[in-house]
Amino acid sequence: MVLEHALLPVRPGQEEAFEAAFAQARSIIAASPGFGGLTLSRLVERPGTYLLLVEWDRLEDHTEGFRGSPAYEEWRAMLHHFYDPFPVVEHAERVMEA
Template structure:
Protein backbone atom coordinates (compact mmCIF):
# COMPACT_ATOMS: atom_id res chain seq x y z
CA UNK A 1 0.00 0.00 0.00
CA UNK A 2 1.16 3.53 -0.84
CA UNK A 3 0.47 6.64 1.22
CA UNK A 4 0.05 9.92 -0.64
CA UNK A 5 0.46 12.98 1.55
CA UNK A 6 -0.67 16.36 0.22
CA UNK A 7 0.22 19.49 2.18
CA UNK A 8 -2.53 21.93 1.20
CA UNK A 9 -2.65 25.68 1.86
CA UNK A 10 -5.95 27.41 1.14
CA UNK A 11 -6.97 31.04 0.88
CA UNK A 12 -7.59 32.68 4.28
CA UNK A 13 -11.18 32.78 5.50
CA UNK A 14 -12.42 29.93 3.30
CA UNK A 15 -12.03 27.07 5.78
CA UNK A 16 -15.73 26.28 6.19
CA UNK A 17 -16.24 26.14 2.42
CA UNK A 18 -13.13 24.05 1.92
CA UNK A 19 -14.05 21.65 4.73
CA UNK A 20 -17.23 20.79 2.84
CA UNK A 21 -15.59 20.73 -0.59
CA UNK A 22 -12.70 18.41 0.29
CA UNK A 23 -14.98 15.91 2.02
CA UNK A 24 -17.39 15.96 -0.92
CA UNK A 25 -14.55 15.58 -3.43
CA UNK A 26 -13.04 12.65 -1.55
CA UNK A 27 -16.28 10.74 -1.08
CA UNK A 28 -17.85 11.41 -4.49
CA UNK A 29 -14.84 11.65 -6.82
CA UNK A 30 -11.61 10.11 -5.50
CA UNK A 31 -13.45 7.19 -3.90
CA UNK A 32 -14.35 6.03 -7.44
CA UNK A 33 -10.69 5.70 -8.50
CA UNK A 34 -9.28 2.21 -9.04
CA UNK A 35 -6.75 1.41 -6.33
CA UNK A 36 -8.19 3.90 -3.82
CA UNK A 37 -8.12 2.40 -0.31
CA UNK A 38 -9.11 5.25 2.02
CA UNK A 39 -8.25 8.73 3.28
CA UNK A 40 -7.66 10.97 6.28
CA UNK A 41 -7.83 14.76 6.40
CA UNK A 42 -6.35 16.88 9.18
CA UNK A 43 -6.61 20.65 9.49
CA UNK A 44 -4.15 22.92 11.23
CA UNK A 45 -4.74 24.42 14.64
CA UNK A 46 -1.90 26.94 14.58
CA UNK A 47 -2.24 27.42 10.81
CA UNK A 48 -5.98 27.21 10.05
CA UNK A 49 -5.40 27.52 6.30
CA UNK A 50 -3.21 24.38 6.28
CA UNK A 51 -4.56 20.89 5.66
CA UNK A 52 -2.78 17.55 5.48
CA UNK A 53 -4.53 15.07 3.23
CA UNK A 54 -3.54 11.40 3.37
CA UNK A 55 -4.81 9.06 0.68
CA UNK A 56 -4.08 5.34 0.65
CA UNK A 57 -3.53 3.71 -2.75
CA UNK A 58 -2.95 0.09 -3.68
CA UNK A 59 0.02 1.05 -5.92
CA UNK A 60 1.90 4.24 -6.79
CA UNK A 61 0.67 3.97 -10.37
CA UNK A 62 -2.95 3.88 -9.20
CA UNK A 63 -2.41 7.49 -8.15
CA UNK A 64 0.24 8.84 -10.52
CA UNK A 65 -1.00 7.22 -13.73
CA UNK A 66 -4.53 5.93 -13.21
CA UNK A 67 -6.05 8.74 -11.16
CA UNK A 68 -4.01 11.70 -12.38
CA UNK A 69 -4.50 10.68 -16.00
CA UNK A 70 -8.25 10.32 -15.65
CA UNK A 71 -11.31 12.53 -15.82
CA UNK A 72 -11.67 11.97 -12.07
CA UNK A 73 -8.57 14.12 -11.48
CA UNK A 74 -10.13 16.94 -13.50
CA UNK A 75 -13.32 16.64 -11.44
CA UNK A 76 -11.34 16.60 -8.16
CA UNK A 77 -9.41 19.74 -9.07
CA UNK A 78 -12.64 21.50 -10.05
CA UNK A 79 -14.00 20.84 -6.54
CA UNK A 80 -10.92 21.73 -4.44
CA UNK A 81 -8.66 23.74 -6.74
CA UNK A 82 -10.48 27.08 -6.41
CA UNK A 83 -9.53 27.19 -2.71
CA UNK A 84 -5.78 26.66 -3.11
CA UNK A 85 -3.49 29.53 -2.15
CA UNK A 86 -0.63 27.67 -3.88
CA UNK A 87 -0.19 24.25 -5.50
CA UNK A 88 -0.21 21.46 -2.89
CA UNK A 89 3.05 19.69 -2.09
CA UNK A 90 2.43 15.99 -2.80
CA UNK A 91 4.73 13.10 -1.88
CA UNK A 92 4.37 9.33 -1.65
CA UNK A 93 5.44 7.00 1.15
CA UNK A 94 5.64 3.31 1.88
CA UNK A 95 5.24 1.82 5.33
CA UNK A 96 8.47 1.08 7.19
CA UNK A 97 7.13 0.11 10.62
CA UNK A 98 4.09 0.43 12.87
CA UNK A 99 2.97 -0.60 16.33
Protein backbone atom coordinates (compact mmCIF):
# COMPACT_ATOMS: atom_id res chain seq x y z
CA MET A 1 0.00 0.00 0.00
CA VAL A 2 1.14 3.54 -0.84
CA LEU A 3 -0.17 6.59 0.95
CA GLU A 4 -0.53 9.77 -1.06
CA HIS A 5 -0.55 12.95 0.99
CA ALA A 6 -1.11 16.57 0.06
CA LEU A 7 -1.70 19.79 1.95
CA LEU A 8 -4.40 21.61 0.01
CA PRO A 9 -4.29 25.41 0.51
CA VAL A 10 -7.79 26.60 -0.41
CA ARG A 11 -8.36 30.22 -1.44
CA PRO A 12 -9.74 32.29 1.47
CA GLY A 13 -13.53 32.29 1.59
CA GLN A 14 -13.79 29.24 -0.70
CA GLU A 15 -13.67 26.54 2.00
CA GLU A 16 -17.38 25.73 1.96
CA ALA A 17 -17.51 25.58 -1.85
CA PHE A 18 -14.37 23.42 -1.88
CA GLU A 19 -15.84 20.94 0.59
CA ALA A 20 -19.02 20.70 -1.48
CA ALA A 21 -17.05 20.16 -4.69
CA PHE A 22 -14.83 17.58 -3.01
CA ALA A 23 -17.89 15.68 -1.77
CA GLN A 24 -18.95 15.32 -5.41
CA ALA A 25 -15.45 14.63 -6.76
CA ARG A 26 -14.62 11.83 -4.33
CA SER A 27 -16.70 9.34 -6.32
CA ILE A 28 -14.41 10.01 -9.31
CA ILE A 29 -11.24 8.99 -7.49
CA ALA A 30 -13.00 6.17 -5.64
CA ALA A 31 -13.80 4.49 -8.97
CA SER A 32 -10.11 4.36 -9.93
CA PRO A 33 -8.37 0.98 -10.02
CA GLY A 34 -6.07 0.56 -7.03
CA PHE A 35 -7.91 3.13 -4.89
CA GLY A 36 -8.10 2.00 -1.26
CA GLY A 37 -9.77 4.93 0.52
CA LEU A 38 -9.23 8.54 1.47
CA THR A 39 -9.58 11.05 4.26
CA LEU A 40 -9.89 14.81 3.96
CA SER A 41 -9.18 16.79 7.13
CA ARG A 42 -9.10 20.52 7.86
CA LEU A 43 -6.04 21.77 9.75
CA VAL A 44 -6.90 23.24 13.14
CA GLU A 45 -4.12 25.83 13.07
CA ARG A 46 -4.80 26.79 9.43
CA PRO A 47 -8.54 26.31 8.73
CA GLY A 48 -8.10 27.15 5.03
CA THR A 49 -5.67 24.25 4.57
CA TYR A 50 -6.76 20.64 4.19
CA LEU A 51 -4.84 17.39 4.53
CA LEU A 52 -5.70 14.81 1.88
CA LEU A 53 -4.60 11.22 2.47
CA VAL A 54 -5.32 8.65 -0.24
CA GLU A 55 -4.47 4.95 -0.06
CA TRP A 56 -3.39 3.26 -3.29
CA ASP A 57 -2.45 -0.35 -3.91
CA ARG A 58 0.62 0.76 -5.91
CA LEU A 59 2.26 4.09 -6.70
CA GLU A 60 1.48 3.61 -10.39
CA ASP A 61 -2.25 3.34 -9.63
CA HIS A 62 -2.08 7.03 -8.75
CA THR A 63 0.72 8.43 -10.90
CA GLU A 64 -0.11 6.60 -14.13
CA GLY A 65 -3.58 5.13 -13.70
CA PHE A 66 -5.58 7.94 -12.12
CA ARG A 67 -3.51 10.90 -13.31
CA GLY A 68 -3.41 9.51 -16.84
CA SER A 69 -7.15 8.94 -17.04
CA PRO A 70 -10.02 11.06 -18.36
CA ALA A 71 -11.43 10.88 -14.80
CA TYR A 72 -8.47 12.93 -13.59
CA GLU A 73 -9.36 15.71 -16.03
CA GLU A 74 -12.84 15.84 -14.48
CA TRP A 75 -11.30 15.81 -10.95
CA ARG A 76 -8.94 18.60 -11.93
CA ALA A 77 -11.73 20.74 -13.39
CA MET A 78 -13.78 20.37 -10.22
CA LEU A 79 -11.03 21.04 -7.66
CA HIS A 80 -7.81 22.61 -8.90
CA HIS A 81 -9.15 26.16 -9.19
CA PHE A 82 -9.59 26.23 -5.38
CA TYR A 83 -5.84 25.91 -4.63
CA ASP A 84 -3.42 28.77 -4.08
CA PRO A 85 -0.64 27.85 -4.38
CA PHE A 86 -0.96 24.48 -6.08
CA PRO A 87 -0.26 21.69 -3.57
CA VAL A 88 2.75 19.42 -3.47
CA VAL A 89 1.69 15.76 -3.65
CA GLU A 90 3.97 13.09 -2.21
CA HIS A 91 3.78 9.37 -1.52
CA ALA A 92 4.83 7.27 1.46
CA GLU A 93 5.13 3.61 2.34
CA ARG A 94 4.29 2.47 5.85
CA VAL A 95 7.29 1.52 7.95
CA MET A 96 5.50 0.74 11.22
CA GLU A 97 2.33 1.40 13.11
CA ALA A 98 1.12 1.21 16.68
